[in-house]
Amino acid sequence: MVRISISLFTLLTLSFSAVFSQSNTDSIDLREFWAESVQPLIQKDEAKLNEIIEFPLKGQWGYMMGLKKEEQDWTQVDFFKNYDKLFDDRIIELLKSLDYQDAEIVKSEILLGIGWEEEGFESAIIFRYKRIDGQWKLYVIQGVG
Numbered sequence: 001m002v003r004i005s006i007s008l009f010t011l012l013t014l015s016f017s018a019v020f021s022q023s024n025t026d027s028i029d030l031r032e033f034w035a036e037s038v039q040p041l042i043q044k045d046e047a048k049l050n051e052i053i054e055f056p057l058k059g060q061w062g063y064m065m066g067l068k069k070e071e072q073d074w075t076q077v078d079f080f081k082n083y084d085k086l087f088d089d090r091i092i093e094l095l096k097s098l099d100y101q102d103a104e105i106v107k108s109e110i111l112l113g114i115g116w117e118e119e120g121f122e123s124a125i126i127f128r129y130k131r132i133d134g135q136w137k138l139y140v141i142q143g144v145g
Contacts, residue, residue, distance in 0.1 A: 033110060034100035037129055037136050041087065042095050046080060053079070053138045060143035061086060064125070086141075090116065091125070110136065113144075121145060 040048035055076045062074040065082040094114040104111045108130060115124035123145035129136045 028105065028110070030100040030103050030105075030110075033103065033129075033136055037110075037138065038095065038098075038100075038103075038112065038127075041127075041138075042092055044083065044087065046083075049080075050076075052136070054132055055079070057141060058139060059128075059141040061141040064141070064143050115144075 036048075037052050039045075040052060053076075056074070057076075057079060062069075062071060062078065065078070065085040067074060067078055067082065091114065094116060098112070098114070102112065104113075110129040112127045112129075113124055115122060117123075123143070126140075126142040126144060127138055128140035128142060129138050131137075132139065
């Protein structure tokens with residue numbers, strides 16, 4: 001009886017410590033994240049993108065698409081209507097050159113960055129994802145450079 005109690009106590013202690021030592025992001029399957037959240041960008045899968053993008057989408061995406069209106073007026077319709085202006089061949093090829101190992105977990109977010117040099121200037125885009133209602137969603141497209 002004593003031996004069973006000790007074993008049960010040890011098992012419970014180990015279970016609790018394993019649960020409490022992991023954060024939400026520690027248990028992320030980045031391969032699954034990549035398939036569900038990055039591949040739709042590359043494939044221009046509008047139906048899936050509607051599910052995984054949190055609107056209003058934050059960041060400089062409207063400027064990168066050349067929208068001629070105020071930032072607070074950018075809409076989901078604007079995003080999809082101008083998708084190819086931001087996700088042109090260069091950006092799609094840069095995304096294709098990456099894989100799930102290039103995604104970085106920072107606190108409670110997953111970040112994915114791409115960069116390039118053009119006319120002597122360096123530029124980059126950082127895609128920021130966070131869990132919203134239990135699903136990883138793109139909520140910021142941040143331009144850098």
